[in-house]
Amino acid sequence: MNEGAADPGLYDFRPYRDRARIEWPNGKAVAVWVSPNLEFYEIDPPANPQRKSWPRPHPDVVGYGHRDYANRVGHWRMAEVMEKHGFKGSVSLSVALCQHHPEVVADANDRGWEFFSHGIYNTRYSYGMDEAQERAIIEDSIRTVREATGQTIKGWLAPALTHTPRTLDLIAEYGMTYTCDLYHDDQPAPVHVKSGRLVSMPYSIEVNDHYGFFVYNMSPREYAETLIRQYDRLAAEGESNGTVMCIPLHSYLIGQPHRIGPFEEVLRHIAADGRAWITRSGDIADHFLANGYDAVAADASRYAKADA
Numbered sequence: 001m002n003e004g005a006a007d008p009g010l011y012d013f014r015p016y017r018d019r020a021r022i023e024w025p026n027g028k029a030v031a032v033w034v035s036p037n038l039e040f041y042e043i044d045p046p047a048n049p050q051r052k053s054w055p056r057p058h059p060d061v062v063g064y065g066h067r068d069y070a071n072r073v074g075h076w077r078m079a080e081v082m083e084k085h086g087f088k089g090s091v092s093l094s095v096a097l098c099q100h101h102p103e104v105v106a107d108a109n110d111r112g113w114e115f116f117s118h119g120i121y122n123t124r125y126s127y128g129m130d131e132a133q134e135r136a137i138i139e140d141s142i143r144t145v146r147e148a149t150g151q152t153i154k155g156w157l158a159p160a161l162t163h164t165p166r167t168l169d170l171i172a173e174y175g176m177t178y179t180c181d182l183y184h185d186d187q188p189a190p191v192h193v194k195s196g197r198l199v200s201m202p203y204s205i206e207v208n209d210h211y212g213f214f215v216y217n218m219s220p221r222e223y224a225e226t227l228i229r230q231y232d233r234l235a236a237e238g239e240s241n242g243t244v245m246c247i248p249l250h251s252y253l254i255g256q257p258h259r260i261g262p263f264e265e266v267l268r269h270i271a272a273d274g275r276a277w278i279t280r281s282g283d284i285a286d287h288f289l290a291n292g293y294d295a296v297a298a299d300a301s302r303y304a305k306a307d308a
Contacts, residue, residue: 008165009192010168010182010191010192011182011184011189011190011191011192011200012189012190012192012297012300012301012303013300013303014189014296014299014300014303015303016186019187019241019296019299020292020295020296020298020299021240021241021242021295022187022188022241022242022243022288022292022296023242023291023292024238024242024277024287025277025287026277028238028242028275028276028277029234029235029236029237029238029239029242029243029275029276030231030234030235030238030242030243030244030245030275030276030277031242031243031244031245031276031277031279031284032087032231032244032245032246032247032270032276032277032278032279033090033244033245033246033247033278033279033280033281033284034082034087034088034089034090034246034247034249035089035090035091035092035180035203035246035247035248035249035281036075036078036079036082036089036090036091036092036108036113036249036250036251037091037092037094037118037248037249037250038070038071038075038091038092038093038094038097038104038105038108038251039067039070039092039093039094039097039118039250040071040094040096040097040100040101040121041063041064041067041068041094041121066252067250067252068252069251069252069255069256070250070251070252070255071097071100071101071104073255074250074251074252074253074254074255074256075104075107075108075251075255076107076255077251077255077257077260078249078251078254078255078260078263079107079108079111079251081260081263081264081267082267083111084264084267085264085267085268085270085271086271086278087267087271087278088111088112088113088114088278088279088280089108089111089113089114089280090113090114090116090155090280090281090282091108091113091114091115091116092116092118092157092180092248093105093115093116093117093118093145094118094119094120094121094159095117095118095119095120095140095141095144095145096120096121096144098144098145098147098148098149099144102148105148105149106148109148109149109150109151113280114151114154114280114281114282114283115145115149115151115153116153116154116155116156116157116176116178116180116281116282117138117141117142117145117153117155117156117157118157118158118159119137119141119158119159119160120137120140120141120159121159127162127164129164131166131170134164134166134167134170135170137159138156138170138171138174139174141153142174152175153176154176154177154178154281154282154285154286155176155177155178155179155180155201155281155282155285156171156176156178156179156180156181157179157180157181157203158181161181163181167181168181168191168193168198169193169194169195171198172191172193172194172195172196172197172198173193173194173195173196175196176198177196177197177198177199177282177285177286177289178198178199178200178201178281178282178284178285179191179198179199179200179201180201180203180246180281181203182200182203183202183203183204183205184200185200185202186202186234186237186243186244186245187202187241187242187243187244187296188200188201188202188244188284188285188288188292188296189296189300190293190296190297190300197289197293199285199288199289199293201244201246201281201284201285202244202245202246203246203248204230204245204246204247204248206230207226207227207230207246207247207248208248208249209223209248209249209250209253209254210248210250210253212226213253213259220258220259220261220262220263221262223259223262223263224262224263224265224266227247227263227266228266228269230245231245231266231269231270231273231276235273235275235276238275239275244284245276246281247266
């Protein structure tokens, strides 16, 4: 039998039953965090030989203009609705936005939102990078966000979800405490890295608005109903062992006039339910590192011994 490439061993296997218990503050069942992707897309970026930035020949005015709606209109509409219902954003940030549209970054910072890095531009990919190039992007992200907001980033979501085999080790080496790049669970868990402690933060592909509208072709109402079903199930399961719900957003999508109303109903539903710890990703990571990390790591060793 051809076994293929070896399992990289990024995290331990733990069945979704009989796990060490995770508890959230004030007895809440599910930690809910909203992740607006505040991004900058170049209209005619340098070509990466492994992936084209735009489906049409460059410059793709349609793709660029659609996404630029986020920074000119969509962000403000989305942010006001979130603020109205008590949701602080955890921003997946294209850090070049700090120079291109500092007003957007300043608005999010003034609202008490957290920032983590989504690379420099969302039109430049990690494919083919050497270690020096990847380190330069991480260092640029830390420096630029600190200068623009006063915050030191704790987390990472790779640009356009593109990675190298060394990405997780490097962000842990630079002191980050969580990654949003593993999509494999509804609870946080330790990631195996060469140094430091790194948490896998649940970040959903399934209820990401990009997938909802571009991949699954949902209507605004269908997407809102999907988010409510996601929340209700995770809250019910979280009553016995704390879960995490992430709502990843792009304001050029969710901030459109015809979509924002159903989305506001989702926020109203979650805020009124009473089982949600409405928080930010870094706060979830901090709480888990202080209160759950060691127990979960020890719990995972049970299954490692069983498989030995």
